[in-house]
Amino acid sequence: MSAVQVSLGPLAALAARYDRMVARGDAPVPGFAPAQIAFVLVLDTAGKVVAVQDERTGDGKKKRPKVVEAPKMPTRTIGVVSGVLWDKTSYVLGVTREDSDADEVPAAKAAARTAKAHEAFKVRQTELLTGCDDEGGAALLAFLADWRPEAWATLNTPYVEEMLDQNIAFKLNGDRGYLHDRAALRNLVAGEAASPDARVGQCLVTGKYLPIERLHPAIKGVPGAQQAGARLVSFNEPAYSSYGKDQGDNAPTSELAAFGYGTALNALLESDGADSKGRPIYRNRVQLGDATTAFWVEADGAEVEQAEDLMSQLFGGAPVLSEAEMEAGHTAQARDVMVELEAGRALRDVAPRLHDFRIYVLGLSPNAARLSVRFWHVGSLGELADNVQRHWRDLHLEPTRLTKSPPLWRLLRELAAQGEAKNIPPNLAGEVMRSILTGGRYPRSLLTQALMRIRADQGEGKLHELRVAMLKAVIVRDLRKQGPDTKEDYLVSLDLKETDPGYRLGRLFAVMEAAQAQAIKGVNASIRDRFYGSASATPVHVFPLLLRGVQDHLSKIRKATPGLAVKYEKAMSDVMDGLKADLPPTLDMRSQGLFAIGYYHQRGALYAKRVEGEAELDETLTATPDEADDQ
Amino acid sequence: MTQGVKLKISGERACFTRPEMKVERVSYDVITPSAARGILEAIHWKPAFTWRVERLTVLKPIRFETVRRNEVASRISSLNVKKAMHAGSTEGLALYVDEDRQQRAATILKDVAYVIEARIDLKDPANPDEPIGKHLDIFNRRARKGQCFHRPCLGTREFAADFALIEDELPVPCQSLMGERDLGWMALDIDFARGCLPLFFKATMRDGVIEVPPLDSPGVRA
DSSP states (O other), rough: OOOOEEEOHHHHHHHHHHHHHHHOSOOTTTTTEEEEEEEEEEEEESEEEEEEOOOOOOOOGOOOOOOEEOOOOOOOOSSSSOSEEEEHHHHTOOOOOOOTTSOOHHHHHHHHHOOOOHHHHHHHHHHHHTTTTHHHHHHHHHHHHHOGGGGGGSSTTTTTTTTTSSSSEEEETOOOGGGGGGGHHHHHHHHHSSOOOOOOOTTTTSSSEBBOOSSOOOOOOTTTSSTTTTESSSSSSGGOOOOOOGGGGOOBBHHHHHHHHHHHHHHHHSSSBTTTTSSOOSSEEEETTTEEEEEEEEEOOOOHHEEEEHHHHHHHOOOOOBHHHHHEEEEEEEHHHHHHHHHOOHHHHHHHHHHHHEEEEEEEEETTTEEEEEEEEEEHHHHHHHHHHHHHHOOSSSOOOOOOOHHHHHHHHHHHHGGGGSSSHHHHHHHHHHHHOOOOOOOHEEEHHHHHHHOOOTTTTTOHHHHHHHHHHHHHHHHHHHHOOOOTTTTTTOOOOOOOOOHHHHHHHHHHHHHHHSSSSSSSSSHHHHHHHHHHHHHHHHHHHHHHHHHHHHHHHHHHHHHHHHHHHHHHHHHTTTTTTOOOOOHHHHHHHHHHHHHHHHHHTTTTTTTTTBBBHHHHSOOHHHHHHOO | OOSSEEEEEEEEOOOOOGGGGGGEBBOSSOOHHHHHHHHHOOOOOOTTTEEEEEEEEEOOOOEEEEEEEOOOOEOOHHHHHHHHHHHHHHHOOOOGGGSEEEHHHHHEEEEEEEEEEEEEEOOOOOTTTHHHHHHHHHHHHHHHOOSSSSSOOOOSTTSSEEEEEOOOOOOOOOOOOOOOOEEEEEEEHHHHHSSEEEEEEEEEETEEEEEOTTSSTTEEEE
């Protein structure tokens, strides 16, 4: 576990990701543009030329200069305008290919122009770099101070002739990147690229005094927001401004930092090609209801991809491989880790290197021209894995038809009317996500929403396993927060000793439903269809009715198979033994949840040994509580 | 007699809004020095001095929740109010909420408790009528009795703060806050003297304690 924890805000974390993207060469930089560099002069810290490197690609006659991101060349028409930190040899070195056919006068003019160009280059670099605190900048200034165009011929390099009139950049000896890639110089260039009328203020991301961005960058890639892109930071109504500030001054962010976080966020939300079925692949994004969730890992290196892939799977995305990866024969390594996690092993044991990576999760939802932050979470990948596993354990219910743990989007769909993603209650997705990420209590609305859907729906999906699982998760987690000595497998499967009235009533309801199904084959409207809602909400009114009705069913069963009727009666009396004589007049939400869980457990036990269409009562039903413990 | 005061504040909810996330509010993890200053000013303040917050201690674990609230998009302009005052009638001075509704989400802190340690900076130390001791005494007396000019709030007015003067030992932060935590750049205060300029400082929480630099310290100003 790292010694220093971090609690950054979203903008600061995104700006840090942008910096890492730039270091990898993956991101555009303000003030930079693609340029063609042919040669590089490698300088030491004193400004002496150590070597000349050939950056061209291709071979033989077809050598072409390499395209790199370099400070944007100002428009150059007739006049002499110098570039910054790179240019062609007439500017950088003061030499150019001599035209041997020219007469004396034009040749003299050309020479004068070259000299002027070199002078302009020196002046421009001095203007930019004087006072800057960077080794590379100092080296370049030293080089320019000492350099004489005549010295070109004495450069110790085979490219002496080829270099003429090509673009030359610089590199400090020992650096991997160019001189213009050095952070301090990049900031200087970007600073100059800033808008001229921007006020200088303290940036709340970097703390430095830099020109402040007035209108923050647009974020594309959030479904539901306007097409042109929505803004994460915007003050587009008068009520949102304070202290008489206007637009970006309300939240002073330097133009560099704003460009940075905008680029990073857009990159995270972008799709990364398509999978074999043509669906877009999102490596850092998952959609939960209306909350687009972006997530990333703060680290460098090859394992970042594996860690982000694991996060994607933990949030319910499938491990996707693009066409190219499938052809290359990659297997989803993160799928292996996921399988281990689903089996219950801790991430610390399975992939200890991934455990300490710091992760960020940002949930965004659209609000016309703005983006609203649903949740923001900073933590470690190990914590995330542990909390997601605890969530799975809390959801675990038996009997189950699931082959693997349900992703969050699947759970949320169960809470929406008609299973439509657009009907998911808006706040719920964010709150459930937060409880999964932090291990805190589930929102109360999860319980009520699941109960509502159970009441509203009819047919097969009424008491869907996932709905009951969510009810169980809310109840169990609440119990555990109150008293940590709750059994680990509480309410996972049928609990014959549980005396909670809601649970027992649910079990009773299931037995009565089974009796009815046995008596009337192919019943049109079972008691579940007609009475479930009222039975779970107001048992005192409904159960006496049901108990009267079940006697008729039992007598019918007795005529056909008396032994079966006895089993049903015994089952009912076992359940009712644990109930008090007075039925509760109403059941509160939590008890209604237990009703649903009891119903589900009992029903699962009743139909556990279904033999060729005939429902048989499971032996555990009629066993005494002591025997049940052993089974 | 010490130079400073210690106050414990607590509340059910708090929202110390990040300036960049002011529309769809996201709160900082901990109390900001300007919010702490506001709480002290609610209890006792005179133009002769300013409060300088020195240390903030977080006592309870940091927990968030999200709420959505209906608010309005526009403001009543002060010019209109002035006109109404001169005219002597409020004719036409209205803001119709149902025409102007905006729903704004807010990510706020739940169940917070902090200790604020602060001292008084006199504007004019040479003035014999306003000794520091007098103001400290007034503050302590008022805090003990629960007196305030207006109810102190935790970031925004709707989240009221309960306060209690600390006279014995300082309460100890909870276990989960131990260790060092980097909070990034946090809003320090607004420099009203320089045109409402917002100032930020690099905040670090060590074992639940945040040391607050003075407004004119080198890390804050260029």
